[in-house]
Amino acid sequence: MLAREIRIKYQEELVKQYKIPLLVIRVNYPGINKNNYYSHEITRIMYKIICELFSNSIIFKKIITTAEGLIVIMCINNGARDIKLITLNLEDNHILGRCVDLDVYDEKGRSISRRDFGLEMRKCYICNDIAHICVRSKKHSIEEVEGFIRSRFSEYTKKSATI
Template structure:
């Protein structure tokens, strides 16, 4: 039986998560305004439940980021790390790139879809001209699928089709598969 990686950590509530979302938007705006770079890549884990960060989730984040950076390099995309967070609400990296947003998003989607660790991540791509992150549907692609089934992830999240325990068990299994 797989050991849960969610037995420790500081539980977060919606107020804390939303406050970090506001901090994220301010930092994204600041980074894009201050740089001549075309594209911002913002990478974080999708973590269900109140525990958003602990030693295990940090290890998943670091291992996944290494995969992402390898994919970016293999696709000849230059992305430079400009900020990094390790907060109770989770880890997050902010990269700037002079590459076209479309190309960065293609690499990010490959990372999210084709690697086991990447499935746990949300890699948003923004530009100073955009009001929101570039979406898969804008690129003519279907929405991300759920960790546990083939339905669109947002549909499962909205309907709470899967329990937090089921989703956390999946993440714990990914941890065991990749980091033990």
């Protein structure tokens, strides 16, 4: 929990300094070992995509490794709602999108959520219940969730190899 609190404080400082929206990329990896090959590679892939999408608007970017895994923090000179719409599209439609959280905060540090667009909460990638409930209740084993992430990553790398 300490790593998360330190990251949030750092994010607040960046928002105060830059006064523009902030984007955080994190992998939804279960358990305590969030610093692993799959988590890091998925973060790097999504980072590259985000950099391409916002290439002319990124004012600041930093990649850090914490107990939460590999984290990317970016300040983007674009409307927070516009950024969130693009990240929602990635989360919902990219093969690795369900494996990551693409959190967007406005220039005052307020989180922009799916609900701000009238969308439902994210679904669990194993059973399609509300993801938050599955995580809190530990409905699925760590192995089951890791298996899903690995299979998505494998599917992505196979598709990328054929392009």
